[in-house]
Amino acid sequence: MLNRVMEWFRTLFGTTSSSSVAKERLRLVLLSDHLALAPDVIEAMRRDIFEVISRYVEVDEAHSDVSFEHKDEGIAMLASIPIVSLKPREPEAGLGDQSSPKEETSVLETVSVNGHNSDNYGRRPRKRRRRKASGASQTAPAQ
């Protein structure tokens, strides 16, 4: 009984009602359940991510991992993709593609194209080459 009075107080004084909490928890858990139930979608996403990133860098696909985690108020897709080396850039490929790489990498929370995986739980890329001071790497979007 006291529990219900407390609940009533919580709602009255503006703290979240239990039904709102329930609704939000359900939203996240259903999203998580749907992701778990769509391995083909996740696989397709993974392949597309590799394909895009591989245009700019060599990646170590065997040691890569794409997963979904509950973070704070939502679910984040996390990609940890060891970067082996930069690819030599095609002369004209960069400018025309300026917009799309930005859009694609913005989907990825913790992948950094230039090899500094600062936010990926401490995993280090397998090999890293120093960025050239000049050259094609300038056109890669900085993160």
Place this chain on the structure above:
Amino acid sequence: METQRVFSAPSESSPQIEIHAPPSPVESQKTPKTRGRTIVVTSGKGGVGKTTTTANLGVALAARGARVVLIDADVGLRNLDLVLGLESRVRYHVLDVLEGRVSLADALVRDKRVPTLYLLAAAQNREKDDIATDAMVGLVEQLRDEFDYVLIDSPAGIEMGFKNAVAGADEAIVVCTPEVAAVRDVDRVIGLLGNRINAQLVVNRIRPALVRKGKMLSVEDVNAILRLPLLGVLGDAADVIVSTNRGEPVALDEASATGAAYRTIAARIAGEDVPAPQAAEPDGFMDKLGSFFGGRR
């Protein structure tokens, strides 16, 4: 990524219960006498409160200092994580362990509110037939070396999921509501448990007012058919709904009568001689119950 380590430092134990901190998964200090108890919570009928009971008894036992692991055996339709409020921390599940993708230690989710309580979640995207009974038994055997209590939340029904849940257990808590359909299903399940398993009864969702009006079966009526030792009786309080909304089991709530009832049942499971809980209900209902609770069952 934080991995939930099973084999961490010994938990703060209450004086009454000895806890052995296992040194490694291979060598166990547990002698046959101190190996954990394995209890399946089952019913046959769905929706009578198995998952809620597993969650709350787990919390209550762990709050007393025991090391408790809860296994959700409802492959495909998991809910133990949700009832406990741990759904956002589940990364791996039973089949990940049984199929060798992760270690048991990595799959166990530790409850931060009650640090000696751990959850092993069910897989959401698999089927109950995917687990071999032997594998389940092996898992439970492994867990009982590290925990004082292994509670297994059985799915509804009497198919493979139920069989797997029961296979590893020495004891059963059978949950029943005071409805003819439930009593009939539970009766069937008791038959299927056989002689190997020590079963006790929890009657859930009793409404004394309706019992008095003759509009609901009494605990007596239910147990006249089931004839099991009575472990406990729970009412039908609305606070359970609120608690599952929030993912905060009532057994954590000092002010909840239902929580108190679960804590009492936990005490009884632990071997304490606990008298009938003090009535929230007026006029003799608890006196009637008292006759069932005369000391130790």
Place this chain on the structure above:
Amino acid sequence: MKARRIVVTSGKGGVGKTTTTANLGAALAVRGKRVILVDADIGLRNLDLVLGVEKRIVFDLVEVVEGRCQVRQALVRDKRFGESLAILPAAQTRDKTAVSELQFAEVVNNLTEMCDYVLIDSPAGIEHGFRNAIAGAAEAIVVTTPEVSAIRDADRVIGKLQERGLPMRLIVNRVRPEMVRNGEMMSVDDVCDILSAELLGIVPDDPEVIDTTNRGVPLVLDPTQRLGAIYTKIARRLEGEMIPFTQLGSGGFFGRLFEVLRAG
């Protein structure tokens, strides 16, 4: 005219599938429709009990499938409804693998020649028994309560139904308007939003319903039971009538002021 074949399912156990099947069937029968209820919960049958015909079972679904009797011999007619309501009971001593999806679908198909509605009471879960139950159906009613576990399981079931291309509508059972007002229970709108489902009915919680199922009395036959009217409304909606949901009262001062609480 062949009958409509509707499966009543939920995923979660104990949310009211059997009670819904029985009471909806009875409501349709009272309106003059010929209804056959099929209990697909082999091993844990309860539809017979809820309708109060458990003592009159001679043959069951498994025996029909195995050819040991004609389907007409297995049908148990509920005399309170004249010729309008009958049930095909499940077997109590077998398990769900005794019948395949194809066999189940065939039995249901045979039934469609004899009535206007076949309502299939699905077991809980999403395994063999559930798959059998939906194999016999062309439409679905998903029953849920406004609680997190039930909704999660309903979502799963809706996914399975969509995979099979079965149209579905939702009944939200055991709504407690006072708790919804206090923010202690999710509202029907919340539930429909989360599940993206079309609403067929709202059934308020009523602990006295247990008594009617204990006694085997369908709600429409008991004039003291207000819920009978709600199942009648649901039956009419199923028939295609546009019936508004009854307003239970607007939100109070301490609740959600703009929440419209409904039932029916």
